[in-house]
Amino acid sequence: MDRPWGVPSPIRPGFAQAETAVPLMNIANILTMLRIALVPLFVVALFVGDGHETGWRICAAALFGLAAITDRFDGQLARKYGLVTDFGKLADPIADKALIGSAVIGLSVLGDLAWWITLVICGREIGVTLLRLAVVRRGVIPAGRGGKLKTLVQSLAIAVLLLPLSGGFAAAGMVSMYVAVALTVLTGLDYVGQAARVWFAGGPGRARGA
Template sequence: MTEPARVPVLNIANVLTMSRLALVPVFLYFLFAEDGRQFWWRLAAFGVFAVASVTDHVDGNLARKLGLITDFGKIADPIADKALTGAALVGLSLLGELPWWVTVVIAVRELGVTLLRFWVIRHGVIPASRGGKLKTLVQIFAIGLYLLPLPDYLEPVALVSMGAAVVLTVVTGVDYVIRALRLRARGKRAVAGAGLDLEQERDVSGSGA
């Protein structure tokens, strides 16, 4: 029986993921240039943020279509997303354009989910859920609006979008906690079951002797 080919970690999908991480310092440089108030620098920061966000969609599609899904990608992809959105949120708060409590709520959720992934990694990998993907999309949209030098009459749109992002962030965070606990419980049951089967095999072999 032929074993399935091993997917190399160094593939186009993972390279795009790592490039998203590499764009984070570039984005921050543009965001804080001229104290974050200059029109063209803010457009440049938005452009880098938009390009980096698009790579998230592209690398996921390539991984699925070309069969390039790896455990490294499952872990690195959400970390790259969190690095980008986290940098944007902290940057906007430092500039006084976004309340710190919003940044803290989102950051705590994102860090918590990342730690949960590592906590249960020996039992399996928690892939991104549909709710998590929607949360990321809404976050990106809301952050993009805050990055753009919008006229005053469009500010309520940015506020509502960020409010929706916060709600989705909290709700999906609770969902990830539940999924992590279930995965850990299944893993423990599987280990216990394997140990019971091994013990039964020993009993059978011992009685046969």
């Protein structure tokens, strides 16, 4: 079966060192960089006209959904095919935070999301990024199930709020957002505890994301 582009080939005797090196430009990192590149396109689509034109809101939701999907596959490919790199460990969560942050800020600017929700979400993401950079020399904190669930619920809530919906669908989007805020706070506190353990113990993590 063909391997994704950038996946190291099987090790052969006498070539172990050359064959096991993980190339920086592998499929997982390319998906991460694609997610980063989609962020400005998403922001432009969100603010076309008055920010509430039906066609452009659908376009913005589609771009957001496409970027969010890459988040699921880059980490999976990195772990499955041994493509984990230091660049990926740092760029992957930064890409996530750029996408989520731009979405909630944009929705608040347009009056579709309360600013206190945006401040909680962005404050947590900035804090986590600073903690990650502070402990990166001692270890990378592995992504827990809570963090993955938080990102999933945030993405679903944002996608619903981006769409030009009303009534029960819009209400469901806000309920999902409140759940996302609760998960944001809880996982942020858990991350602080993990960062403290990594700092004092120096235990390395191996997973992408947060």
